[in-house]
Amino acid sequence: MEYTCRNCGHSWNSGFFNNKVCRKCRGIPSQVWDLVKVVLRLAIPLAMVALIMNWVFPKAFRSVSATLVAAVDSRTFYAYGPEAYTESVLKGQVKGYYTLTQSRPAFAEIVDSAAIVKAKPGLVLARGQTFRLQALSRHGGDVWGAAEFYQGDTVKRMFVLLPRSWEQSVDPYDMAKTVAAYRSRYADFVRKRFQVTAVAAGGAAEKKFSEEHPDYFPVPDMGDSKTKYFAPKASQGAIDQVNAYFLDQLNIKRIVLQSEPDYKQPELKLPEEK
Numbered sequence: 001m002e003y004t005c006r007n008c009g010h011s012w013n014s015g016f017f018n019n020k021v022c023r024k025c026r027g028i029p030s031q032v033w034d035l036v037k038v039v040l041r042l043a044i045p046l047a048m049v050a051l052i053m054n055w056v057f058p059k060a061f062r063s064v065s066a067t068l069v070a071a072v073d074s075r076t077f078y079a080y081g082p083e084a085y086t087e088s089v090l091k092g093q094v095k096g097y098y099t100l101t102q103s104r105p106a107f108a109e110i111v112d113s114a115a116i117v118k119a120k121p122g123l124v125l126a127r128g129q130t131f132r133l134q135a136l137s138r139h140g141g142d143v144w145g146a147a148e149f150y151q152g153d154t155v156k157r158m159f160v161l162l163p164r165s166w167e168q169s170v171d172p173y174d175m176a177k178t179v180a181a182y183r184s185r186y187a188d189f190v191r192k193r194f195q196v197t198a199v200a201a202g203g204a205a206e207k208k209f210s211e212e213h214p215d216y217f218p219v220p221d222m223g224d225s226k227t228k229y230f231a232p233k234a235s236q237g238a239i240d241q242v243n244a245y246f247l248d249q250l251n252i253k254r255i256v257l258q259s260e261p262d263y264k265q266p267e268l269k270l271p272e273e274k
Contacts (some may be wrong), residue, residue, distance in 0.1 A: 155191055
């Protein structure tokens with residue numbers, strides 16, 4: 001429906017949301033608020049549809065969600081090119097950590113099927129190599145996995161040539177379980193090396209300890225919902241160093257995704273305690 005403002009003479013179409021307010025006569029804040037209301041009107045029913053779809057058709061919902069996530073993830077495009085990005089959008093993201101069950105060649109770029117026999121791979125990843133799969137790209141009977149791993153301290157991003165039934169050549173790798181194991185090692189190291197005190201988490205006990213021991217600090221990444229650990233502030237710098245050594249995400253990935261068989265994590269060196 002066509003409307004004309006009596007104040008400024010501006011004419012406009014009311015549109016789908018039947019807008020009867022002249023935008024020329026309203027300030028920018030009011031227009032921004034109108035835009036927010038429009039977004040909310042669209043978001044609420046879409047959220048309800050998503051919830052219903054997830055409940056009634058969970059498999060289809062996961063597929064659509066994976067496609068949408070892949071579409072907005074531009075890192076695959078810039079790191080591995082438009083073909084891998086298009087494949088990830090059409091097939092849905094397959095990102096995750098996997099371990100090879102057989103050795104596989106890795107190339108700097110995707111090689112044409114006719115040239116694979118003569119092409120020399122940049123690396124041959126050994127059986128048992130763990131890598132982070134970023135995307136898949138199918139070319140005829142060949143499946144190329146956009147993989148991320150480490151060669152020493154260097155991050156390598158290459159295409160791993162996989163068989164057509166690529167799932168049969170890899171095993172899923174539980175990175176969350178590995179991180180939990182490193183966290184346990186970190187906690188054991190801190191308990192053995194430093195003076196730590198366990199206190200019931202939350203409530204009066206923790207508050208009382210903090211008030212009576214202002215020279216102590218809560219140890220990060222230790223304890224749970226029931227227990228909290230404190231250590232003297234004099235040890236805080238050393239404990240932070242231990243925390244980074246065991247729990248820094250890049251350090252963990254460098255070890256887990258390492259392709260150099262002789263690679264060893266540098267030894268942890270702490271300052272002498274006084």
